[in-house]
Amino acid sequence: KAGVTQTPRYLIKTRGQQVTLSCSPISGHRSVSWYQQTPGQGLQFLFEYFSETQRNKGNFPGRFSGRQFSNSRSEMNVSTLELGDSALYLCASSAAGGADTQYFGPGTRLTVL
């Protein structure tokens, strides 16, 4: 079974721009979660989607948003980029969310200049 895939793997943007990251979960998985990883703050939960609905949300500003499609693929969007948004963004999928094991993709490395 193919793992979680994320595109693109690397992105360079400038302040004020917006960016969209994509995540394709493991086939059959309906829950997709997003995390931000930075050297200073570590791994932080952004949000979780299940059956096209946001079910859980972390403590991030409204510039961070996401959505999930009927095929369970998910996108996250960051608007008005700031330097502090530079991070590795990780997507994880699980069968039904909850306490199910989450399987992570390789991440998208976003650099904001």
Add this chain to the structure above:
Amino acid sequence: AQSVTQLGSHVSVSEGALVLLRCNYSSSVPPYLFWYVQYPNQGLQLLLKYTSAATLVKGINGFEAEFKKSETSFHLTKPSAHMSDAAEYFCAVIPSGGGSNYKLTFGKGTLLTVNP
């Protein structure tokens, strides 16, 4: 809120030596506990998961972890370190109560260095 503390941001061992990475959680009710490993420029890979079925959990690559409720700990061990074990290790929890709290909370991570 749930929190996870990993003691030691950096652990260095010799090849063949015991690996011990420490993790403590804060919860009156035992949560679900996970250990993940991250190699450079990669995502996180699950090593093992505790779900209350057994206190000693065996994972991949020879790792295991023991859940100790009295110590609120879930330390990761491996009897003999290999050079390929060099990576960053993360302990994570999901509260067993569920509801809107079904999200992974991670520790700060422990970087494991293995010396030849």
